[in-house]
Amino acid sequence: MTNMSLPSLTEEKSEAASFINGAVQARQRAAAVFSVPAAGNKSQTADEGVDTEMFRDIARTTLPIEFRGEEVKLEAHAYEDDTVSYQAMALVHRDANASETTDAVPIVRVHSGCVTGDIFHSLRCDCYAQLQLALEAIIESPLGIIVYLPHHEGRGIGLVNKIKAYAEQDRGLDTVDANLSIGAPIDARDYELPAKILKDLGYEKIRLMTNNPLKVEALERHGIQVMDKCRTVTEPSEHNKRYLDTKRDRMSHSL
Numbered sequence: 001m002t003n004m005s006l007p008s009l010t011e012e013k014s015e016a017a018s019f020i021n022g023a024v025q026a027r028q029r030a031a032a033v034f035s036v037p038a039a040g041n042k043s044q045t046a047d048e049g050v051d052t053e054m055f056r057d058i059a060r061t062t063l064p065i066e067f068r069g070e071e072v073k074l075e076a077h078a079y080e081d082d083t084v085s086y087q088a089m090a091l092v093h094r095d096a097n098a099s100e101t102t103d104a105v106p107i108v109r110v111h112s113g114c115v116t117g118d119i120f121h122s123l124r125c126d127c128y129a130q131l132q133l134a135l136e137a138i139i140e141s142p143l144g145i146i147v148y149l150p151h152h153e154g155r156g157i158g159l160v161n162k163i164k165a166y167a168e169q170d171r172g173l174d175t176v177d178a179n180l181s182i183g184a185p186i187d188a189r190d191y192e193l194p195a196k197i198l199k200d201l202g203y204e205k206i207r208l209m210t211n212n213p214l215k216v217e218a219l220e221r222h223g224i225q226v227m228d229k230c231r232t233v234t235e236p237s238e239h240n241k242r243y244l245d246t247k248r249d250r251m252s253h254s255l
């Protein structure tokens with residue numbers, strides 16, 4: 001499938017929007033509306049670990065974005081689990097001039113949502129810089145994917161706990177001890193949903209942009225083969241140097 005062959009969603013947009021907001025009836029209609037084949041070797045069978053009852057690719061469209069002054073068209077695929085507890089988006093870049101890329105191994109970033117970093121460019125973490133590197137990499141690649149996980153905010157502990165942990169860091173604790181001091185896990189992220197999304201898109205072999213070996217292990221545990229790891233090193237600032245040092249020294253990141 002290329003960008004150009006994405007289904008026209010004009011009339012269904014309002015249904016999809018209400019679906020995303022959790023309306024049950026709209027969900028059923030939209031699920032039928034968007035029940036179109038995904039690109040590549042779609043493997044949505046129980047045998048291969050994708051539980052269709054718990055996971056749906058509910059909507060897709062073409063999303064034009066501005067990146068460094070240029071307009072870029074990406075495929076946007078929205079997903080959620082059956083409980084509507086977790087929603088996620090996959091942004092796919094396919095080079096329109098490339099030949100069929102279903103056999104290719106995409107460059108992939110599985111990105112944990114970060115309101116403070118991704119939106120407001122907070123300097124306390126490196127999320128914004130990582131996301132920019134990921135966008136650059138997928139746009140430059142004939143086949144690239146960002147799986148964006150809003151519910152991974154604060155390494156899965158949520159926005160409120162993240163800010164509480166920041167307050168503990170203001171008192172001198174590092175990022176690990178700050179989480180522990182508020183009774184939150186150091187890392188509460190689960191990688192089953194992104195693994196299902198990658199399988200749904202037809203890519204069980206990937207090249208992963210990450211410095212986090214635990215992310216590689218987690219995706220592989222859920223059936224994704226990480227053929228190559230691409231480190232994503234960003235320039236430390238005075239605000240996030242300690243955060244990056246802690247990631248390296250206490251959380252096994254390759255930095």
Ligand SMILES: [Zn+2]
Binds near residue numbers: 114117125
């Ligand atoms: Zn962040």
